[in-house]
Amino acid sequence: QVQLQESGPGLVxxxxxxxxxxxxxxxxxxxxxxxxxxxxxxxELEWIGNIYYTGSTDYNPSLKSRVTLSIDPSxxxxxxxxxxxxxxxTAVYYCASCGSGYTYGRIHFWGQGVLVTxxx
Amino acid sequence: DIQMTQSPSILSASIGDAVNITCRASESxxxxxxxxxxxxxxxxxxxxxxxxxxxxxxxxRFSGGGSGPDFSLTISSLQPDDFATYYCQQYNSFPxxxxxxxxLDFK
Numbered sequence: 001q002v003q004l005q006e007s008g009p010g011l012v013x014x015x016x017x018x019x020x021x022x023x024x025x026x027x028x029x030x031x032x033x034x035x036x037x038x039x040x041x042x043x044e045l046e047w048i049g050n051i052y053y054t055g056s057t058d059y060n061p062s063l064k065s066r067v068t069l070s071i072d073p074s075x076x077x078x079x080x081x082x083x084x085x086x087x088x089x090t091a092v093y094y095c096a097s098c099g100s101g102y103t104y105g106r107i108h109f110w111g112q113g114v115l116v117t118x119x120x
Numbered sequence: 121d122i123q124m125t126q127s128p129s130i131l132s133a134s135i136g137d138a139v140n141i142t143c144r145a146s147e148s149x150x151x152x153x154x155x156x157x158x159x160x161x162x163x164x165x166x167x168x169x170x171x172x173x174x175x176x177x178x179x180x181r182f183s184g185g186g187s188g189p190d191f192s193l194t195i196s197s198l199q200p201d202d203f204a205t206y207y208c209q210q211y212n213s214f215p216x217x218x219x220x221x222x223x224l225d226f227k
Contacts, residue, residue, distance in 0.1 A: 045156075045164065045207060047216040060215040061121075094163055098211075105211025106154050108175060110163035 002027040004095050004111035012089075012118050018082040022095030022111060029053050029076045035098045035107060036069065036080045038091040046091075050098060051078055085118045092116075122147045122210050126219035132227040133198055141193045141222045143208035148188045152212040155184055155193045158221075159204045167206075168193065198224075 008020035022034070036048040049059040051069040059067050063082070071078040082089060093116055097109040123146035133139050143153065151171040156164035166175045168184040171191060181196040195202055203226050208219040 044220045045209070045218040047218070058214050062215070096163075103169070105152055105216070106166060106169035106175075107156070107164070107209070108166045108169075110165075113163050 002032075002097055002109045004097065004109060006093060006095050006111045006114040008114060008116070010115055010117060012085055012116060013120050014086055014118055015084055018080070018085050018089060018093075018116055018118075020080045020093055020095070020114065020116070022078050022080075024076045024078070024097075027097075029071065029073050029078070032097045032100050033104060034071070034078050035096045037094045037096055037107070038089075039094070039113075040088075040091040043091075048080065048082075048093075052100075087118050090116065090118045121215055122149060122213060122217050124208050124210055124217050124219040126206075126208060126222050128222060129220065130223045130225060132225045134227045135198055135200060137198045139195050139198060139224065141206055141208075141224075143186075143191045143193070143219050145189045145191070145210055149210040149212035150188070152210060153184075153186075153191050154209045154211065155182075156207045156209065157202075157204045158207065164207060 003025045005023045012018045030053040033050050035050050039045050051057045066083045068081045092113040094113045095111045096107045098107045125144045127142050153171045155168040158164040172184040183194045186192045205221045205223045
């Protein structure tokens with residue numbers, strides 16, 4: 001079974017860049033599309049974007065101007081960068097596997113999540 | 121963006137009850153709908169996809185149905201482990217969007 005683990009700073013200053021990495025184990029990174037999803041404290045889930053091992057991406061238009069997803073198949077990991085963060089970007093950030101082909105869209109493996117707080 | 125509206129927001133029920141959670145899509149999503157269960161401090165867990173396909177390992181007391189714009193998640197006989205928050209998600213078109221959640225509480 002695929003396992004995912006987010007890593008990165010838990011505290012980011014306003015206007016700086018949030019950077020997270022997701023390590024994939026138990027499966028090949030070329031077997032699926034990969035997602036980043038976030039959840040502000042006490043709120044609903046928000047899809048940030050997807051990336052495929054080829055580097056192909058899809059982003060949420062509400063964040064597109066500030067988000068970059070990248071992938072490193074040689075390390076079986078993918079990453080999120082979110083620039084110019086504000087307090088509104090404080091959330092638990094999840095990386096996840098979202099399938100491929102017929103199952104593309106079902107988010108079936110999730111990391112445990114990492115709380116990122118934006119504060120000076 | 122496609123808005124997903126869940127009802128009710130909070131549902132109180134007892135062990136053994138049958139419960140139904142509804143999700144309404146603001147536009148057509150065909151059958152590209154998934155349901156997730158989330159417990160406090162944990163990542164969501166996939167229950168159902170393509171409206172009514174049960175994810176591997178999920179008990180058969182969970183079932184999904186419906187067609188646009190209304191979809192449903194039914195739990196036929198509540199077990200203690202089922203008290204959690206449930207989210208629907210459409211993946212018919214980008215951006216993928218989630219409902220606001222339904223919290224299932226013990227009555």
